[in-house]
Amino acid sequence: MRVGIFGLGTVGQGLLQILRERQPAIEAVAVVDRSYARKAELLAGIKASDDKNLILKDKSIDTVVELMGGIDDALYVVRSAIENGKNVVTANKALLAEHGYALFQFASEHGRTIAFEAAIAGAIPIVRNIETIFRHERITRLMGIVNGTTNYILTRMRKDHLSYGEVLEAAQKQGLAEADPTLDVGGYDAQQKLALLTSLITGEWVEAKNIPVRGITEISAQDVVWAERFHNRIRLVAEYNLIQGQHYMHVTPALVGEQNVLYDIEYENNALLFHGEYSAEHLFMGKGAGKFPTAFSVYSDLIQLQLAAASPVPVRKIETYLPIANIADTTSAFYLRLRVKDQPGVLAAIAQILGNNALSIASVHQDHSAVAAGEVDIVIHTHAQKRSGFYKALKEIHALKSIVLHHVYLPVLG
Ligand SMILES: NC(=O)c1ccc[n+]([C@@H]2O[C@H](COP(=O)([O-])OP(=O)(O)OC[C@H]3O[C@@H](n4cnc5c(N)ncnc54)[C@H](OP(=O)(O)O)[C@@H]3O)[C@@H](O)[C@H]2O)c1
Missing domain, CATH: 3.40.50.720 (NAD(P)-binding Rossmann-like Domain)
Incomplete structure (x- = not known):
């Protein structure tokens, strides 16, 4: 050759x-x-x-x-x-x-x-494994960390108690993040990889730009600490699910519990967990770059x-585009951190909105320590519900502009 x-x-x-x-x-x-x-x-x-x-x-x-x-x-x-x-x-x-x-x-x-x-x-030898061993298997779920830069940032925020901006600057100095980090921290690099992965898995072409994406730029040191308090870690996750013949996928920062294999994937490492209809779970882990x-x-x-x-193998032909189903139609539990004015009635107003949207609350916590005088952080964990209901509630909560100053939400990975 x-x-x-x-x-x-x-x-x-x-x-x-x-x-x-x-x-x-x-x-x-x-x-x-x-x-x-x-x-x-x-x-x-x-x-x-x-x-x-x-x-x-x-x-x-x-x-x-x-x-x-x-x-x-x-x-x-x-x-x-x-x-x-x-x-x-x-x-x-x-x-x-x-x-x-x-x-x-x-x-x-x-x-x-x-x-x-x-x-x-x-x-990680993933393309060849999908193209050979999994070619005739139905992959029903894929959940992965496919961007090393963001995983490095999230790991160092937690271990070294640093802010997002501080770690990003250090990563740029070490050559672990680009001068323009948008592709990585905005989730777009993971979005491109998820598009390729799901095209391979389904045998139909997935347009990267149609995959819903959120990056990690809004994650603060407070979210990292809150995650730890509940034995969770924050990961930027690329996820695909096949549910009743519909293909759901997205890239999102998510809370990952101790029992999840992605919990221990630290620094710039990558990991991919597949679930096959017959073959069950497969975990691939390794260096995502370098x-x-x-x-x-x-x-x-x-x-x-x-x-x-x-001994030539036929070139795989992909001739159709895959319709991507609306992720809002799936269910998830959520973490929601709201920075609000510390005044009576705030929590009741928020609870009312959640209740009106059929969202049941798993726990509520308050913390004054990380905020300015007259403000408080409220952290709410919801039980798993349809995402569309949560998004609607979020819009209504966001409209309470006089009392809600800022919010961050993360799905909890099941
Ligand atoms: N680095 C990783 O860990 C990694 C991991 C997975 C995938 N990749 C992918 O691998 C590819 C290469 O990445 P890399 O990190 O090796 O990039 P790199 O270090 O920037 O190397 C690219 C090389 O190509 C040259 N080059 C760029 N555009 C050119 C053009 N139009 N004509 C001729 N030469 C050109 C560059 O020249 P100059 O030196 O003058 O710029 C440089 O020598 C990228 O597609 C990247 O996404 C990289």
């Missing part, structure tokens, strides 16, 4: 090292990188350029690895590689979430493969392509 690599950054450099150390049968013959001239010491014996045709027009290269990131150039590279008869390996979930439907069709029409193990949860863990997933795709060349 002769490989051309686009992008010699973190993952590209890791891949080059693995290929040099492990597999003489897979040869990296050319690299295209816009800053290749600065990386001469890494490129001994390998042709390099910033001209994409170095790889795309080289007929001796049968496989292209796309590790540049971004959308437009990556799209051009992947399409051109396929047009030129090459298979593609990519770690680019943003590209696949936006253009995957057309790209996979295009690859299928040309009899080529796009492999993307590294695009979802880094080193130079060598991610590069190893790319490398494993190359090995797989090499094996498939000896």
